[in-house]
Amino acid sequence: MPFIRRTWTAIEADEWTKEDWIAIILSPLSYVLLTLGVALSLLLLWYGYVMLIVGIILTAVLHWVIDPKLKAISAEYEKKQQDYLYELEEKVRWKHFTREEE
Amino acid sequence: MNVTFTLLDWLWVALFLLLMIGSGVLFYRLGKRSESDFFLAGRGLPWWLPASSVYATHTATDTPMWITGVIYQHGMAGIWYTFFSAWAAISSFVSTRIFRRSLAYTQAEWNVVRFTGLGSELLRGWMAGWQFFMNMFVLGWVGIAMGKVCEFLFGWPTWIGLISFSLVCAIYVLAAGYWGVVMADFQQGIIAFLVIMIVSFWGIFVAGGPTGIIDKLAALDMMERINPFAFTGWWSGSFPAAWFVTMLIIAVLGGFGMGTSIDWYVEAQRIQSAKSVRDASYSIWWGTLLGLVRNSVWAVSILAFFVLFPGMTETADYEMGWFRLGFDYLPAGMLGFFFAAILAIHLSTISSHLNLGALYATRDLYQHYVNPKADEKKLVQVGRISTVILLLGSFFYGLMMEDITSWLIFALWIMAAGIWLPNILQVIWWRFNAWGYLSAWIANLGFSWLVVWILPELGVIPELLDYQQFWLLMLLGALVFIPVTYLTKPESMDHLVHYYVMSRPIGWWGPVRREAERRGLITPAGDLAGLAAELSRPDDAKRK
Numbered sequence: 181m182p183f184i185r186r187t188w189t190a191i192e193a194d195e196w197t198k199e200d201w202i203a204i205i206l207s208p209l210s211y212v213l214l215t216l217g218v219a220l221s222l223l224l225l226w227y228g229y230v231m232l233i234v235g236i237i238l239t240a241v242l243h244w245v246i247d248p249k250l251k252a253i254s255a256e257y258e259k260k261q262q263d264y265l266y267e268l269e270e271k272v273r274w275k276h277f278t279r280e281e282e
Numbered sequence: 283m284n285v286t287f288t289l290l291d292w293l294w295v296a297l298f299l300l301l302m303i304g305s306g307v308l309f310y311r312l313g314k315r316s317e318s319d320f321f322l323a324g325r326g327l328p329w330w331l332p333a334s335s336v337y338a339t340h341t342a343t344d345t346p347m348w349i350t351g352v353i354y355q356h357g358m359a360g361i362w363y364t365f366f367s368a369w370a371a372i373s374s375f376v377s378t379r380i381f382r383r384s385l386a387y388t389q390a391e392w393n394v395v396r397f398t399g400l401g402s403e404l405l406r407g408w409m410a411g412w413q414f415f416m417n418m419f420v421l422g423w424v425g426i427a428m429g430k431v432c433e434f435l436f437g438w439p440t441w442i443g444l445i446s447f448s449l450v451c452a453i454y455v456l457a458a459g460y461w462g463v464v465m466a467d468f469q470q471g472i473i474a475f476l477v478i479m480i481v482s483f484w485g486i487f488v489a490g491g492p493t494g495i496i497d498k499l500a501a502l503d504m505m506e507r508i509n510p511f512a513f514t515g516w517w518s519g520s521f522p523a524a525w526f527v528t529m530l531i532i533a534v535l536g537g538f539g540m541g542t543s544i545d546w547y548v549e550a551q552r553i554q555s556a557k558s559v560r561d562a563s564y565s566i567w568w569g570t571l572l573g574l575v576r577n578s579v580w581a582v583s584i585l586a587f588f589v590l591f592p593g594m595t596e597t598a599d600y601e602m603g604w605f606r607l608g609f610d611y612l613p614a615g616m617l618g619f620f621f622a623a624i625l626a627i628h629l630s631t632i633s634s635h636l637n638l639g640a641l642y643a644t645r646d647l648y649q650h651y652v653n654p655k656a657d658e659k660k661l662v663q664v665g666r667i668s669t670v671i672l673l674l675g676s677f678f679y680g681l682m683m684e685d686i687t688s689w690l691i692f693a694l695w696i697m698a699a700g701i702w703l704p705n706i707l708q709v710i711w712w713r714f715n716a717w718g719y720l721s722a723w724i725a726n727l728g729f730s731w732l733v734v735w736i737l738p739e740l741g742v743i744p745e746l747l748d749y750q751q752f753w754l755l756m757l758l759g760a761l762v763f764i765p766v767t768y769l770t771k772p773e774s775m776d777h778l779v780h781y782y783v784m785s786r787p788i789g790w791w792g793p794v795r796r797e798a799e800r801r802g803l804i805t806p807a808g809d810l811a812g813l814a815a816e817l818s819r820p821d822d823a824k825r826k
Contacts, residue, residue, distance in 0.1 A: 190691050190804050196788050200375060207567070208371040208534045211574060215365065216510055219358060219578035221584075224492040224507055246375060247560075254558035257383060264784055271780075272394050272650070 186248045190256030193249050203246040210238045285435045286766045291618025297471070298622035303464040304631060305538060306454025309813030313458035317649075317661040318720045320459030321387065322555045327464065328787045329561035329568070332552035335464050336569025338471035338630035339548055341478075341576065343426035346604040350575060356521055357507030364577040365533055367545060370570035372537025375562045376788055377709055381540055382553050382562040382787040388413070389541055389550050392648040393716070395785075396708060398777040401716025404416065408723070410646030414546055417639030418672050421632060422679025429680065434602060435518045435609065435621070444680045447625060452673050454634035454678070456666050460555065463633045470626035473571075477623030478576055479821055482583035486605035490587035498589035509584065511722070513554030528749035538788070544698070551638055583607060586754050636669050643668035699724030699752045700759035710789025712778060725762035729755055779803065 185199060213235030220228025287295075288460045313320050323331075352360035385390035390409035432443030454462040464677045489495050499505050502577040506512040513523040536542030540550075547564055556562035575695055587603040594600040613816075644665045649656055656664070703724040707714040738745040746754065772778075778794045781787075783803045799806045 183590075194804075196786075200788075203375045205371050207375060208368060208537075211365075211368045211371045211571065215361065215574045215578050216572065218512070218575050219361060219581050220494060220508075222486070222582040223496060225508070247308065250560035250563055253379070254560040257559055261385070264385055267780075267784075268395070272386075272391055281724050 184245055188249055188252035190252055193252035197249075199249055201243055202220050206238050206242040206245070210235050210242060213250070254274065284615060287618055287621075288614055290615045294618035294622045295625065298351070298625060299312065301469060302466050303450065303453050305461040305469070306457035307805050309458035309461035311466055313461040314659075316811075317659040318528055319461065320662045320665045321637065322551065322644065323460050323464055325351075326557045326564075326636050327555050327561070329556060331464050331566040332466055332556050332561075332565035333432075333569035333572070334466040334471035335634065336549060336552055336565060337572040338467040338474060338626075339577075339634040340545060340569075340631075341433055341471075341627050341629045342424045342427070344424060345623065346580065347427065347601040348583050350587070350603040351528055351581050351597060354588055354603060355579045356503070357512060357588075358510045358581060358585070359512045359521060361510055361577060361581050364574070366543060367570050367573055368533040369536040369543045370549070370566045371534060374537075374567035374570075376589055377540050378537055378549075378553050378563050380709060380785045380787050381550060382556065384781075385554070385784075387554060387645045388642055389547055390642060392540065392550075393719075395655050396781055397454060397716035397719070401708070401720055405723075406646060406650070408720075408738055409703050411652075412640045413642045414672075416544075416646070417635045417642070418675040419679055420635050420682075421639070421676030423673060424628065424635075425676055426680040428624075431624060432616075433607065434605070435785070436448055436552070437808045441681060443679075445677055447628055448632050448673060448676065451629045452636065452669065453634045455636045456669055460637050464555065466633060467630045470630040473488070473623050473626045474630070475572070475576065477620060477626075479579060481604070481608040481612065481620060482579045485583040485586045485604075486609060487732050488607070488611050492582075495582075495585050495589050499585070502589070502592055507588070508753040512541045517621065522747070522749075525749040528752055530751070532698070536702060536706070539702070541705045542682055542698075542702050548634060548641050551634075551641065558690050559737055563630050564695070580604065598671045601625050608623040619627065639672040640668035643671070684741060686695050700729055701753040703753075703756055704759060704763055709787055712782075712789075712791045712794045712799075713772055714767055715770055715773050717770040719731060721766040722759050722763035726759050727753065727756045727806075733758070770823050 184202075185197070213231045217230075217232030217235045218229055221232050222228070296468055315523045316324070316340070318324050325326055326502075349360075352363040354360075381392065383394055384395045385642045386395050388410070390406045390413060393405040394411060396402075397405065410659065425448050426440060428447055429438075429440030429443035433440050453670060454466055458465075486495065490498065496505075496508065499507055511526075512521075513519070513526060516523050531544070540546055552565055552569070553562045556565050584603055585668075587600075591600070591603070605624075609617060644661055648668075649661060653660070660696045701722055704719050708719055733743070733746065733751055737743045775794070775797055779798045779801065782791055782794045782798055795804070798804045
């Protein structure tokens with residue numbers, strides 16, 4: 181099995197896996213590098229360009245890693261969403277609480 | 283400073299206002315269909331629409347003033363003050379996903395999805411009332427900032443800028459609800475981003491370009507102003523590294539929780555309006571990134587302003603720096619376009635908070651407590667009435683803002699400090715219950731008063747820096763909510779299992795997961811490994 185999985189069944193995608201943790205680590209790094217990279221590149225500083233390029237690469241890697249999983253989660257969840265919405269309306273009503281307490 | 287507009291300038295402004303009101307008219311029919319349409323655009327938006335709304339909403343009239351203030355004061359290191367929005371980095375792939383799957387309309391409603399019983403109801407009622415008030419306050423805050431801009435530009439009394447443009451905004455929010463908000467935000471986001479770039483690059487050009495800025499900083503012997511890590515030491519000075527580390531922890535790790543940033547409550551609406559979990563994640567991630575990149579461009583343009591006007595000491599003078607770059611240096615005929623962009627910045631924030639405050643009033647207060655059987659038509663009607671109440675309340679707050687600002691900044695701060703950890707625990711720890719969470723809110727209220735005001739005043743403790751207050755309040759809060767959590771019952775297992783299967787939260791949910799597996803509601807982890815191995819085998823091996 182490859183280190184990064186890019187094909188998911190709906191059941192597997194529901195689990196928290198290393199692909200999620202890679203996204204969790206890469207995402208703040210991308211934000212830091214892109215924020216500083218843009219500002220320092222505008223000042224024509226060489227390390228600004230380096231930060232910007234690394235930030236863009238990390239952003240691409242982040243999406244490459246997490247996108248197949250998000251697609252699988254979304255596709256499966258959308259099938260159940262209508263039922264869940266119906267349940268939500270039942271669950272969040274005040275009468276639910278009073279009935280339970282009684 | 284008084285600006286004189288030409289006919290062309292006023293044409294830009296009129297054209298822009300017509301465009302915004304047009305959004306309300308165009309989407310009127312969609313907005314009135316149901317509660318879900320009026321407040322969440324029917325949960326059907328592609329990621330780029332809520333993303334543009336995230337960006338536009340968090341570009342308010344006071345944002346350039348605030349960013350100008352911190353960059354003028356601290357140089358490039360001041361950019362970290364804007365980095366609090368980076369909670370979205372982790373949240374986009376963790377709490378956003380979990381919240382979208384919960385389907386809760388608001389963060390207040392989420393309390394009864396995650397918790398149960400009287401504690402959850404108390405949390406929902408408290409949060410709904412507090413958010414209704416907070417949205418009114420933000421509307422007043424942003425409205426009075428617009429009043430000050432109009433006073434600065436045209437010499438108008440502040441109430442004219444406060445009231446007139448919010449009234450225009452209310453037309454399309456009342457007509458089309460969130461459909462109007464998000465469609466107008468998309469246009470406003472584009473206009474605002476373009477103009478921010480134009481004015482900022484124009485300012486950089488006027489200051490002599492990037493090399494001109496650096497040369498002038500060198501001549502002023504202030505080269506440390508381009509260093510984003512120019513701290514005043516580890517623990518001391520006006521900008522210590524300990525503050526930076528605290529800010530990174532609050533912002534980045536806060537993404538595991540919900541409500542760790544005041545912005546979360548606005549984004550929660552955008553998350554639920556996205557058409558899928560994936561769209562929700564990307565809307566938050568890309569909308570926030572656009573805001574961070576905007577801040578970077580702003581920061582460089584403020585350095586340009588600094589070298590043009592060094593040595594200002596009064597905050598009220600230098601915080602208008604970015605506006606001055608536009609109004610002092612843009613050519614005639616472009617001033618109206620710039621002002622239209624300021625209006626775009628302003629209206630996007632006003633419209634979002636009008637609709638969000640009305641959502642809490644309608645869904646969490648009226649529908650929940652007053653009329654649970656209200657039909658869709660009635661709910662949309664109540665949404666509109668709530669919008670009007672918020673608008674009128676915001677005028678009242680705006681006009682008395684000078685007197686209450688310090689109180690309300692304190693109110694914002696207390697929710698950020700002692701509630702930060704509970705906001706994460708509610709997502710990642712199954713045993714954390716409604717009573718623990720409620721006790722954290724109450725304890726934090728008392729501790730904040732003590733730590734920030736009363737004990738320093740009595741000389742019991744010294745006046746602490748804000749990052750020190752954060753850690754102390756977090757520790758004191760934990761001394762209350764952890765015992766309360768363990769001394770009260772866990773939430774009912776039925777409720778937790780249902781929540782777990784629907785939302786699939788991250789973290790310590792072992793007992794709930796095992797129960798869900800025992801009931802056959804989810805596949806056991808061991809079986810998944812077998813399934814994955816089976817799927818990865820070549821087809822001919824499977825046949826054998």
